[in-house]
Amino acid sequence: MTNTQAEQAAAARRAEEGTAVEAGSKATERFTASGKLAKLEVPKERVSLLAGAAIKAINDIAVEHQVTYEEYNALKAWLIKVGTDGEWPLFLDVWLEHTIEDVNSKDRPGAASTIEGPYYVPGAPVLQTPATLEMREDEEGTPFLLKGRFTDTAGNPIQDAQVEIWHADAAGYYSQYAPGLPEWLFRATVKADENGYFEINTKRPAPYQIPTDGACGQLIAAAGWHAWRPAHIHIKVSAPGYQLVTQQLYFPGDPHNEDDIASAVKPELMLEPKPRADGGEGEEAVYDYVLAKEGEHK
Numbered sequence: 001m002t003n004t005q006a007e008q009a010a011a012a013r014r015a016e017e018g019t020a021v022e023a024g025s026k027a028t029e030r031f032t033a034s035g036k037l038a039k040l041e042v043p044k045e046r047v048s049l050l051a052g053a054a055i056k057a058i059n060d061i062a063v064e065h066q067v068t069y070e071e072y073n074a075l076k077a078w079l080i081k082v083g084t085d086g087e088w089p090l091f092l093d094v095w096l097e098h099t100i101e102d103v104n105s106k107d108r109p110g111a112a113s114t115i116e117g118p119y120y121v122p123g124a125p126v127l128q129t130p131a132t133l134e135m136r137e138d139e140e141g142t143p144f145l146l147k148g149r150f151t152d153t154a155g156n157p158i159q160d161a162q163v164e165i166w167h168a169d170a171a172g173y174y175s176q177y178a179p180g181l182p183e184w185l186f187r188a189t190v191k192a193d194e195n196g197y198f199e200i201n202t203k204r205p206a207p208y209q210i211p212t213d214g215a216c217g218q219l220i221a222a223a224g225w226h227a228w229r230p231a232h233i234h235i236k237v238s239a240p241g242y243q244l245v246t247q248q249l250y251f252p253g254d255p256h257n258e259d260d261i262a263s264a265v266k267p268e269l270m271l272e273p274k275p276r277a278d279g280g281e282g283e284e285a286v287y288d289y290v291l292a293k294e295g296e297h298k
């Protein structure tokens, strides 16, 4: 499928189901159920510093741009809707997480990282390399083989490394967030071999439009922006004693690599797909991971 065809297919499915906002609000349900809410402790000094700075920044904007009561009330109504639509995780992951991620990864050597986004599900089925992700019969999309190797920052192979992988289908839908998909479709935990090599067979995901029928979509429409992310594969790589890396991999030539709504594309995350070396159908790409030991920094 071309990107345009995939975009049309995704739009058609969405129009038919009218449930895109479900995906956004499921991320809220999951975050709430994960127990993360109970564990978060931020010292009083940091709360005062950060909340104070945020409030000041917004007040400065109101002065600089002479915000009217019409605009103030539109903001109030919209903020209420973000909550009732359950789209706070979506909003934050799209428009803020990239900065949080940059701040927190700048001292870590090794593989490039980027945002997790709202659709990670821990505990995906464990597969040994060479692995094939769960798919439906006659799953659409170009077959895609991702392979690579884990080494430490000195170039030694890493044992017991794993790749957690999750991505959308060829219509841009994520399992467990869109209705009607198998639970673990395009989600797995793949164990590398004793020399750090891994191979994962899957299908190329489609470009992805964030849900357009909730508060985030309303903002995008009201501002005249677009809702697209380039096609991407989400990954978490880890090994005992090493620092976890969360990232996404992208495909050259995607029309949204330069204007990702989530600002999460980096040149180091670009794949170089080639025809399969074994003559099989589809493409393959090599992506090697250098992991930093716990406590290791630049």
Ligand code: MBD
Residues within 6 Å of the ligand: 090, 093, 094, 115, 116, 117, 118, 119, 208, 210, 229, 262, 264
């Ligand atoms: C996604 O799939 C995604 O990766 C991000 C960052 C935001 C919304 C949907």
Ligand code: FE
Residues within 6 Å of the ligand: 117, 119, 208, 232, 234
């Ligand atoms: Fe995604």
